[in-house]
Amino acid sequence: MSTTDRLSGGAAEDSGLIDSLFVMAALKSRLEPALTVMKRHFSEEDLTFTVSNEIVILVCSFLDEWKRFCSIGNDNLHVRKTLQLLAPAVRRIKAWPKLDVWRNGVLAHGTRLKDGRLTDVDSFLALGLAPQRPYETLLLGELAVIATAVCITRHGDVCEPATREYLAREKRAPDKGIKSRDEFLIAVREITIEISECDPSLRQQLTYNPWR
Structure with missing residues (x-):
């Protein structure tokens, strides 16, 4: 069931776009504080290392959602224009084409592969699957925030009714x-x-x- 179905009680033409924007907004809300902490405490290597890993995981999630957003552009001219505008940012992130392999094999699943074998971290590092320099990680995270912010700015109007209803129903955890x-x-x-x-x-x- 889409976000639109859950929030409005029925299907809508823009449900796929609304879902994608909700995901991007959620990722942006996690990326921004991670970037702030990393910039503020850049000289603290332990903290920088830990936050860098979180940023890589979130950037990979952004790329996963970006694929869905691209598919929406097949039938939406406004989305296609957004894709064109943000192509430089996404292209720079995709300069690391195996970032998801690093996330899956090292960061997110306990250094164990899907088949149960342990990840050979040294080999992964040797393959250069992910940035090991914190400034590069900062750049990837910053570009993902820019991309999500632009998407929300350009398409946020389709989310406003659903957002208002969601906030009205929201209960404190x-x-x-x-x-x-x-x-x-x-x-x-x-x-x-x-x-x-x-x-x-x-x-x-x-x-x-x-x-x-």
């Missing part, structure tokens, strides 16, 4: 999970004690400050 640093520390301590009681040889290893 239940507030679940621990709420404070103290609760976090207590939870870690309780679980590590339980583990070390089963195997006392692990007690020293599991006695540490998880907030270090």
Whole structure:
């Protein structure tokens, strides 16, 4: 069922476009804070490495959705014009044609391939499947944000009725999970004690400050 069906209760001519724009907006809302954090803490290598991986995953998701958006352009002149406008940005992202292989084989699925074999990360790196320099990753993420923003700007009018209805129906998610640093520390301590009681040889290893 499309976003239009879910939100409006019926099919619509623009349902495919609305669905695609919703996906792009969701990706943009995750890419923008990731890019902000990476730029703000660029000198912190551990953080930059972690956020870079998240950006690559999101950029791959953008490319997956871009394929769907391109198919909409077959019957939509306005979409085709948007595709032409954004061709330079998408072409630069696609300069890494095996980015999805890196995502699937290394980042997203626990370094295990679909057939169950372990990923040979060194071989993947040697093949140059994904950027290893953080500025390149920043560029890919920035271009994906530009592309999604332009799509939303040029086609957002078709989403307005569905968006209004969605916001009207939206309910606040239940507030679940621990709420404070103290609760976090207590939870870690309780679980590590339980583990070390089963195997006392692990007690020293599991006695540490998880907030270090």
